[in-house]
Amino acid sequence: xxxxxxxxxxxxxxxxxxxxxxxxxxxxxxxxxxxxxxxxxxxxxxxxxxxxxxxxxxxxxxxxxxxxxxxxxxxxxxxxxxxxxxxxxxxxxxxxxxxxxxxxxxxxxxxxxxxxxxxxxxxxxxxxxxxxxxxxxxxxxxxxxxxxxxxxxxxxxxxxxxxxxxxxxxxxxxxxxxxxxxxxxxxxxxxxxxxxxxxxxxx
Amino acid sequence: xxxxxxxxxxxxxxxxxxxxxxxxxxxxxxxxxxxxxxxxxxxxxxxxxxxxxxxxxxxxxxxxxxxxxxxxxxxxxxxxxxxxxxxxxxxxxxxxxxxxxxxxxxxxxxxxxxxxxxxxxxxxxxxxxxxxxxxxxxxxxxxxxxxxxxxxxxxxxxxxxxxxxxxxxxxxxxxxxxxxxxxxxxxxxxxx
Numbered sequence: 001x002x003x004x005x006x007x008x009x010x011x012x013x014x015x016x017x018x019x020x021x022x023x024x025x026x027x028x029x030x031x032x033x034x035x036x037x038x039x040x041x042x043x044x045x046x047x048x049x050x051x052x053x054x055x056x057x058x059x060x061x062x063x064x065x066x067x068x069x070x071x072x073x074x075x076x077x078x079x080x081x082x083x084x085x086x087x088x089x090x091x092x093x094x095x096x097x098x099x100x101x102x103x104x105x106x107x108x109x110x111x112x113x114x115x116x117x118x119x120x121x122x123x124x125x126x127x128x129x130x131x132x133x134x135x136x137x138x139x140x141x142x143x144x145x146x147x148x149x150x151x152x153x154x155x156x157x158x159x160x161x162x163x164x165x166x167x168x169x170x171x172x173x174x175x176x177x178x179x180x181x182x183x184x185x186x187x188x189x190x191x192x193x194x195x196x197x198x199x200x201x202x203x
Numbered sequence: 204x205x206x207x208x209x210x211x212x213x214x215x216x217x218x219x220x221x222x223x224x225x226x227x228x229x230x231x232x233x234x235x236x237x238x239x240x241x242x243x244x245x246x247x248x249x250x251x252x253x254x255x256x257x258x259x260x261x262x263x264x265x266x267x268x269x270x271x272x273x274x275x276x277x278x279x280x281x282x283x284x285x286x287x288x289x290x291x292x293x294x295x296x297x298x299x300x301x302x303x304x305x306x307x308x309x310x311x312x313x314x315x316x317x318x319x320x321x322x323x324x325x326x327x328x329x330x331x332x333x334x335x336x337x338x339x340x341x342x343x344x345x346x347x348x349x350x351x352x353x354x355x356x357x358x359x360x361x362x363x364x365x366x367x368x369x370x371x372x373x374x375x376x377x378x379x380x381x382x383x384x385x386x387x388x389x390x391x392x393x394x395x
Binding site for chain 1: 243246269282286314
C-alpha cells in the first residue's frame with residue numbers, strides 16, 4: 001500500500017488518499033467530481049474505469065447511483081469535493097433510499113472551493129456532511145481524519161458493504177494539475193467498453 | 204378571511220392535490236413503449252399527470268424506479284445508468300425543466316441518451332400564477348440547451364410522440380423530450 005502523507009495543516013494529502021482508495025481496485029469504477037477530485041483520480045492513474053467530470057456540479061453522487069444500479073456486481077466509488085457535494089446534498093437522500101450495496105461516496109473535504117480562488121465552503125464553518133448523510137439515511141457515514149481510518153474505509157469500500165458515505169478531511173494545498181481527456185464522449189465510451197466490451201458501442 | 208369548515212376544507216384539498224382522472228389509454232401506452240425500448244431505470248419527480256405511469260413502473264420488478272429530490276438528479280442518473288449499459292427515462296413536470304438546464308450539459312457533452320417525458324403546467328387553463336413563467340418557457344429552455352422537443356396535445360398523438368422521443372434519444376445519443384400538453388392532461392381546477 002502506498003504511503004499516505006500528512007500536509008502542513010496536519011491533514012491527509014488528497015492525492016495519497018485517492019491513490020490508496022483506487023490501488024488494486026479490482027475493476028472498481030470511479031467517478032471523479034468536477035474540479036480537483038477529477039484531477040486526483042487521473043493522477044492516481046488514468047483508466048477507462050475512471051470517469052472524471054468536467055461539469056455537472058452537484059450530480060456526481062447520483063451518477064454513481066445510476067451506475068451502481070446498472071452494474072450491481074461492480075463496486076462504484078464516487079470521489080468528489082465538499083463544494084460539489086453541498087450543491088447536490090439532496091442526492092444523499094436519493095442514494096440512501098435506494099440502498100446500493102456497491103456504492104460509496106467519498107468527499108474530499110478541504111473546506112474550500114479550490115478551483116475558483118479558494119473561497120471557503122460551508123464545511124469550514126461547521127456544516128457536518130457526515131451528519132447530513134446520516135440524517136439522509138446512509139447508516140454507514142463516517143468522518144476520516146487519519147491514515148488508519150482511511151485504510152479501514154478502503155477495506156469496507158472494497159468489501160462492498162455499502163452504501164458508504166465518508167467525509168475525508170484533507171490538506172487544502174493545491175496540487176499540480178493532472179488533466180484527463182476533455183472529450184467527454186470518449187470518457188463515456190471508454191468506460192462503457194471497459195464494462196461491456198465492444199458490444200457497448202452497438203447498444 | 205374565508206375559512207372553510209373541516210369537511211369543505213378536506214374537499215378543497217382533495218381537489219387541489221388530486222390528478223385529473225387518467226382514464227385514457229395513453230399512460231399505459233407510454234409504459235408499453237418503455238418496455239419495448241428496454242428502459243430499466245426510471246428517474247422521477249412525481250407529477251399528477253404521470254401518476255398512472257409511475258404506478259405501472261413501480262409494479263414492474265424489471266424497472267428500478269428512483270424518486271429524486273430534484274429533477275437535475277434525473278439527468279445525472281441517466282448518465283450513470285448509460286455508463287453501466289442501462290437505458291433510462293426521466294418523468295417530471297414542466298416546472299422541473301428549470302432545474303435541469305445546466306445538468307443537460309452532462310448528456311450533451313458525453314452524448315448520453317436522455318429521454319424526458321414532461322407533463323405541462325402553465326399551459327392551457329392554468330390556475331396557479333407560479334406555474335405560468337416556467338410552463339411558458341419550457342420548450343424554449345429545453346431547445347436552447349440542445350434538447351429535441353416534441354409535443355402531444357391529443358391522446359391519439361401520445362404514443363407516436365413518446366416513441367419518437369425514445370428513438371431519437373437511444374438512436375442518436377442526446378437529450379430529447381416529449382411535452383404532454385395541459386389540453387391532454389386537463390388543467391387542475393383548484394375547486395374553481
